[in-house]
Amino acid sequence: MxxxxxxxxxxxxxxxxxxxxxxxxxxxxxxxxxxxxxxxxxxxxxxxxxxxxxxxxxxxxxxxxxxxxxxxxxxxxxxxxxxxxxxxxxxxxxxxxxxxxxxxxxxxxxxxxxxxxxxxxYRTVRYGGVISAVPESTLVAQAVSGKLDGLLRYDATIFPAPRPAFVASWCATRKDRHSAVVRKSGKIRGYGTIRRCYEGYKIGPLFAADKDSAAALLSALTPHAKGAKVFIDIPTSNGEAVELAESMGLAPVFETARMYRGTAPNVALKNVFGVTTLELG
The missing domain is CATH 3.40.630.30 (Gcn5-related N-acetyltransferase (GNAT))
Structure with missing residues (x-):
């Protein structure tokens, strides 16, 4: 050296x-x-x-x-x-x-x-492609705006640790970045972000209480891609997330493994319909 x-x-x-x-x-x-x-x-x-x-x-x-x-x-x-x-x-x-x-x-x-x-x-598979159909939902997601206190608390129930500075910056609306949140009876049921990448768009995080909430978020976020390819990194153990991706016409692109040194955090993968980013977790 x-x-x-x-x-x-x-x-x-x-x-x-x-x-x-x-x-x-x-x-x-x-x-x-x-x-x-x-x-x-x-x-x-x-x-x-x-x-x-x-x-x-x-x-x-x-x-x-x-x-x-x-x-x-x-x-x-x-x-x-x-x-x-x-x-x-x-x-x-x-x-x-x-x-x-x-x-x-x-x-x-x-x-x-x-x-x-x-x-x-666990394993994560990136699903990608041009969306052929938008999933239906009984809920309606709205753009993230105003104070983020509730969203930060929700994120911390799914991600292994609080990350307020990151989430505030990640969810800031810009020309090529949009975030949405879905609520039911005033309570947050999920949120997600779509951002433009060098190829197409990525959605992540896509955190949701259930499939219906995730579908509402996808319905709000995917139009921002305007026909370009969309990619989502999905834990393979979340069968409902895989079903949603396949219903939109997305297919596996490549896979990774989430690995830990030390005590692995207890992550509710049933609520992870899309990983935030492979670089930062």
Whole structure:
């Protein structure tokens, strides 16, 4: 390994560079993901540099005192096989010492993650395609607006830890990003976000109390895609979520495994109709 190699926190503009690397890897991030990613944990993003040239990256975003999520683990193709990946991995893991750590691993890397102490909790399949039919629902979802207190409390009942800064930024309405919430008798039954990506749109999170609530959210969110492809990352154990995706004409694209090192959080997967993002959990 080159003695000039060093790992340090990302500086302004470098997260955008790493998301471009992610695009080149085929991960298809959102066009405006960097703001919400940074807001989740400004101290959770690292870059490996040779002099001042970034060559590797990792994010280990900390959610509270007990949980963190690892993503954006990339070594630029021109600099692989030189030990830079192991060095930045060690720095990222050390930054979340004492916490359970989650990640979404592609099949080719899962054995490596197991060697690092991660164990599979469940599989996630990305469904994608042009929507051929919008599911019907007895409920009507509305755009997220105003105070987010109730939505933040709802999110914290499903995601492994509270993430108020991330959710507030993720749900901020922008040109290519829209969020919706569905209520019944005044109580939140689910919420979701659709955002434009380099290819098509992704929906995530898609958290809902039941299939009817998820269908209402999909009916509100999918028109924003305007005929472009839509992608949703779905835990395979949620059969109702898979049924909804297939009813819209979506088909499996690829799969990952949610893996944890340390105590796996108790996640109600029956309420996860779509994972928020494979990079941050």
């Amino acid at each position: 080159n003695s000039e190699f060093a790992v340090r926190p990302m500086r302004p503009g470098e997260l955008e560079l790493v998301l471009e690397w992610a695009r080149q890897e085929g991960w298809n991030p959102g066009l405006d993901d960097s703001n919400a990613f940074h807001d989740a944990d400004p101290s959770g993003f690292f870059v490996g540099v040779l002099g001042e040239v970034p060559v590797a990256s990792i994010s280990v975003v900390k959610y509270g005192e007990d949980f963190a999520f690892l993503g954006l683990y990339i070594v630029h193709p021109d600099f692989r096989g030189r030990g830079y990946g192991k060095a930045i991995w060690n720095t990222g893991m050390a930054s979340a010492e004492g916490r359970s750590i989650g990640l979404d691993g592609v099949p080719a890397q899962q054995d490596n993650y197991r060697k690092a102490g991660f164990e599979e909790a």
